[in-house]
Amino acid sequence: AQSVAQPEDQVNVAEGNPLTVKCTYSVSGNPYLFWYVQYPNRGLQFLLKYITGDNLVKGSYGFEAEFNKSQTSFHLKKPSALVSDSALYFCAVRVYSGNTPLVFGKGTRLSVIA
Amino acid sequence: NAGVTQTPKFQVLKTGQSMTLQCAQDMNHEYMSWYRQDPGMGLRLIHYSVGAGITDQGEVPNGYNVSRSTTEDFPLRLLSAAPSQTSVYFCASSYSEIRGYTFGSGTRLTVV
Numbered sequence: 128a129q130s131v132a133q134p135e136d137q138v139n140v141a142e143g144n145p146l147t148v149k150c151t152y153s154v155s156g157n158p159y160l161f162w163y164v165q166y167p168n169r170g171l172q173f174l175l176k177y178i179t180g181d182n183l184v185k186g187s188y189g190f191e192a193e194f195n196k197s198q199t200s201f202h203l204k205k206p207s208a209l210v211s212d213s214a215l216y217f218c219a220v221r222v223y224s225g226n227t228p229l230v231f232g233k234g235t236r237l238s239v240i241a
Numbered sequence: 242n243a244g245v246t247q248t249p250k251f252q253v254l255k256t257g258q259s260m261t262l263q264c265a266q267d268m269n270h271e272y273m274s275w276y277r278q279d280p281g282m283g284l285r286l287i288h289y290s291v292g293a294g295i296t297d298q299g300e301v302p303n304g305y306n307v308s309r310s311t312t313e314d315f316p317l318r319l320l321s322a323a324p325s326q327t328s329v330y331f332c333a334s335s336y337s338e339i340r341g342y343t344f345g346s347g348t349r350l351t352v353v
Contacts, residue, residue, distance in 0.1 A: 136281075161341055170331060171284075173341035217284065221338060228274055228299060229335075229342055233283035 129154040129220050131232035139238045140208045148203040148235045150218030160201040161219040161229065162192055171217065177201060188212070208239045243268050247332050247345035254322040254352045262317040262348050264332030272335040273315040274299070274342070275307065277328040284331065290315055322352045 130153045140146045152158055159178055163171040175186025177194045185191045192203045201218060218232045248263045266273065274289040286299030288307040296307050304326060306318040315334075319326060329349050333342040 133283075159339055163341075163344075170344035170346045171333075171342075172344070176339075176341055178339045227338070228286050228289040228297075229333075230286060230300075231276070231284040233281065 129158070129222050129227070129230050131218050131220050131230060133216075133218055133232035133235045135235050136233075137236045137238065139240060142210055142239050142241050143207050146205050146208040146212070146237065146239070148216050148218075148237060150201045150203065150232060151199050152201060152218070152220045153199065154220060154222045156222045159221045160192075160194060161221075162186065162190070162201075162203050163217045163219065163231075165215040165217065165234075167214075174203070174216075208237075210239045210241050213237055213239045245332055245334050245343050245345035247330075247348050249348060250346065252348060252350050254319070254350065256322060256324060256352060258319075258322050260319050260322065262319070262330055262332075262350070264315045264317065264345060265313050266315075266334040266343070267313065268334065268336065268343065269312060270334035270336050270343070271312065272337070272342075273309065274333050275305070275315070275317045276331045276333065277301065278331060278347075279328050287317065287330075319350075324352045326350065327352045 132151045161176045162174040165171045182194045215234050217234045221229045245266045271292045275287040276284040285301045290296045290309040332345045335342045
């Protein structure tokens with residue numbers, strides 16, 4: 128069965144500084160990896176995904192993520208954080224084989240301080 | 242507008258009552274899922290479907306039933322509500338395995 132770990136419940140970063148939100152995964156097979164963001168009292172919004180190809184993927188709002196197969200990681204990054212980036216971030220994985228569901232991590236709350 | 246529609250947005254139930262959370266999408270998506278979100282627990286998968294007539298259990302299926310008679314609709318039934326089912330419920334759909342999910346706006350359920 129696939130699983131996702133987000134080791135940090137909370138990440139604090141100053142506005143203008145780079146940010147990283149960590150994600151590691153465990154699957155039997157090749158993974159499809161996703162990042163979502165949730166703003167207060169809203170549903171989840173898709174940010175970016177890794178399916179195959181280039182290990183560095185770029186997504187919405189200036190976010191990017193790097194797939195590292197040897198470390199089974201898919202960390203979310205942004206070069207310069209904005210206060211408006213403050214939200215709850217979820218990493219998710221599904222397996223490239225058959226009809227498997229999307230499994231989420233527990234989420235990391237990002238707080239960008241002005 | 243195209244998307245995933247969940248109704249109701251808010252619901253209060255008494256212990257033992259039953260109800261159905263509705264989910265509909267107009268994007269012709271084959272994949273649909275129900276998640277519940279609880280503080281510190283992230284999103285946990287309740288049930289999912291890979292097409293009309295096909296459903297399967299997720300991580301926390303007990304106390305919930307689903308059916309998928311059409312591509313568009315994926316209702317979630319609470320058989321006998323319990324306080325432990327107090328949560329925010331999200332329905333999501335996807336066109337294929339490599340596409341991201343589109344989420345509904347959620348149903349906030351309180352069981353007293």
